[in-house]
Amino acid sequence: xxxxxxxxxxxxxxxxxxxxxxLSGANIWLPDGMRPVAExxxxxxxxxxxxELAGEASARAAFRQVMRAxxxxxxxxxxxxxxxxxxxxxxxxxxxxxxxxxRPRHSHRRPPRRGRWQAKALAGAAVGVAAVAVVGGVALxxxxxxxxxxxxxxxxxxxxxxxxxxxxxSGSNGLDGTASKQPTAHPSPRHSNEQxxxxxxxxxAALCRQYLALFTHHGSQSDWARESDAIGQLSELAGxxxxxxxYCVRLQPWAMTPKGSGPDLYGPGLFPSGDSxxxxxxxxxQDSQGNDHSSDGHSGNGSGLDGGAENGRNGNNSGFG
Amino acid sequence: MxxxxxxxxxxxxxxxxxxxxxxxxxxxxxxxxxxxxVLAPENAEDIAAETWVxxxxxLPRFIGDExxxxxxxxxTARRRLIDQARLRKRHPAEPLEDVSAADMPRSPDxxxxxxxNIATESAIALLSxxxxxxxxxxxxxxxxxLDTDAVAELLDKTPGNVRVMAHRGLKKLEDLLGRxxxxxxxxxxx
Numbered sequence: 001x002x003x004x005x006x007x008x009x010x011x012x013x014x015x016x017x018x019x020x021x022x023l024s025g026a027n028i029w030l031p032d033g034m035r036p037v038a039e040x041x042x043x044x045x046x047x048x049x050x051x052e053l054a055g056e057a058s059a060r061a062a063f064r065q066v067m068r069a070x071x072x073x074x075x076x077x078x079x080x081x082x083x084x085x086x087x088x089x090x091x092x093x094x095x096x097x098x099x100x101x102x103r104p105r106h107s108h109r110r111p112p113r114r115g116r117w118q119a120k121a122l123a124g125a126a127v128g129v130a131a132v133a134v135v136g137g138v139a140l141x142x143x144x145x146x147x148x149x150x151x152x153x154x155x156x157x158x159x160x161x162x163x164x165x166x167x168x169x170s171g172s173n174g175l176d177g178t179a180s181k182q183p184t185a186h187p188s189p190r191h192s193n194e195q196x197x198x199x200x201x202x203x204x205a206a207l208c209r210q211y212l213a214l215f216t217h218h219g220s221q222s223d224w225a226r227e228s229d230a231i232g233q234l235s236e237l238a239g240x241x242x243x244x245x246x247y248c249v250r251l252q253p254w255a256m257t258p259k260g261s262g263p264d265l266y267g268p269g270l271f272p273s274g275d276s277x278x279x280x281x282x283x284x285x286q287d288s289q290g291n292d293h294s295s296d297g298h299s300g301n302g303s304g305l306d307g308g309a310e311n312g313r314n315g316n317n318s319g320f321g
Numbered sequence: 322m323x324x325x326x327x328x329x330x331x332x333x334x335x336x337x338x339x340x341x342x343x344x345x346x347x348x349x350x351x352x353x354x355x356x357x358x359v360l361a362p363e364n365a366e367d368i369a370a371e372t373w374v375x376x377x378x379x380l381p382r383f384i385g386d387e388x389x390x391x392x393x394x395x396x397t398a399r400r401r402l403i404d405q406a407r408l409r410k411r412h413p414a415e416p417l418e419d420v421s422a423a424d425m426p427r428s429p430d431x432x433x434x435x436x437x438n439i440a441t442e443s444a445i446a447l448l449s450x451x452x453x454x455x456x457x458x459x460x461x462x463x464x465x466x467l468d469t470d471a472v473a474e475l476l477d478k479t480p481g482n483v484r485v486m487a488h489r490g491l492k493k494l495e496d497l498l499g500r501x502x503x504x505x506x507x508x509x510x511x
Contacts, residue, residue, distance in 0.1 A: 019484060019487060019488055019491070020469070020484075022491065023459070023462040023463055023487060023491075024462070024468075025463070033495050033499065034491070034495055036495070036498040036499075036503045037491050037494045037495050037498060040444045040447055040448075040494060040498070041444075041459070041463045043440050043441050043443070043444035044355060044441065044444045044445070044448070044460070044463050044464050045463060045464065046440065046441045048347070048350075048351030049351070049441065052350060052351040052354045052355075053347060053350065053351065055350070055366070055369075055370065056343055056346060056347065056350075058370070059342075059343070059346050059350070059370075059373055060339045060342065060343055060346075062370075062373065062374055062377060063334075063339050063342045063346075063373075063377050064337075064339050066374065066377040066378050067337045067339075067377065067380075067381075068337075
């Protein structure tokens with residue numbers, strides 16, 4: 001385009017000159033005042049200076065480093081099988097020449113990563129077991145005061161029993177059962193004293209009856225101090241609070257039988273007769289006679305049975321049984 | 322500009338060929354440095370290096386032609402620039418002298434160079450005196466070689482807005498040069 005010609009009209013003519021042409025460096029007509037500006041823009045497009053290219057070596061090094069990492073992590077195709085990430089192992093055995101194993105770098109990093117996760121998982125499991133133990137203890141204590149109402153409810157009794165009676169290794173059901181119930185009957189101090197004054201076995205049996213009765217008496221009033229007293233006595237007899245239930249079942253296995261199959265000493269019975277799902281199951285009294293109360297958790301049928309069984313096993317492993 | 326060979330150069334660079342990457346780098350880094358020296362004169366080289374690291378990381382996944390490549394490069398640079406600006410805002414540095422970096426000549430004889438022969442250094446110094454949005458639009462158009470639409474997208478503005486800013490920036494440059502007494506060399510036609 002000639003210098004003397006007026007602008008033919010670019011995309012956006014401003015003040016008689018072609019903005020787009022000027023910015024793109026096209027050969028356009030320009031008014032005199034804009035020519036120094038055009039020269040400035042021309043200078044901006046000038047060939048690179050030495051300073052501007054001084055960092056090439058560093059850029060190449062960074063490129064190689066980053067691309068190496070990229071190639072490793074993305075497993076880019078088109079690269080040789082023997083490259084910078086190839087692990088060449090020494091020859092093994094007589095017939096083995098050089099053994100080339102292509103392995104991405106991250107495969108070396110993964111085991112420790114998985115290890116960390118495994119460690120985290122194990123730690124979590126340990127915390128869970130501890131939490132179950134604590135919750136079980138709370139459930140036992142709470143169940144001692146208030147579990148009876150729940151045990152009488154259809155469809156929940158067996159799981160609650162499985163969970164709660166397994167020396168407090170209860171899962172959520174046992175906890176649920178104890179959280180919202182009214183306190184139940186409990187041995188009075190006078191009663192306990194009478195028991196202790198008599199024969200040891202008899203008094204223990206009486207305590208156990210009271211202990212088991214706590215699971216069956218509905219709506220009766222109770223206070224924690226009295227129950228604690230009875231628990232304390234039974235705890236001494238059983239060799240620890242965690243062994244009370246086993247102790248009592250060994251002492252009076254019939255106490256765990258459904259209503260009608262044994263002495264009906266405890267009012268409504270430990271297992272309500274009208275609850276078809278609430279029966280003791282195969283692991284009820286039979287297991288109690290076999291001194292394996294961890295299987296009590298397997299015996300019931302409710303939704304919380306499995307959890308109770310798991311907890312029961314955990315509890316045994318951790319010294320509950 | 323790399324030109325017709327760009328696709329091959331890019332493919333080789335994406336495959337890890339640092340020679341081909343150097344072709345891309347030599348083509349784009351001067352423009353990148355000039356762009357950054359106007360907008361962040363204190364740490365242009367640092368931002369450029371950071372930009373290249375980001376670009377190289379994403380290079381294997383890049384798909385596009387040369388225009389898209391340059392748009393991506395300068396978009397990345399602009400993001401790093403913004404990050405740096407935020408960082409400096411949170412951790413302001415005490416200036417050693419009461420002179421802004423933009424006012425400092427880029428070379429000892431920048432003023433004389435601007436009067437005698439407008440060279441790259443003095444051009445950068447001149448653009449540094451423009452309002453940043455106008456200077457940025459001009460740099461992206463002229464130095465980065467992006468078209469109006471690409472600049473508009475990069476700056477999140479409309480093409481018309483970009484054109485207006487470019488026009489105002491060029492008029493401002495005209496004023497600056499006129500006040501400095503710079504006149505065009507006779508017979509120069511762009």
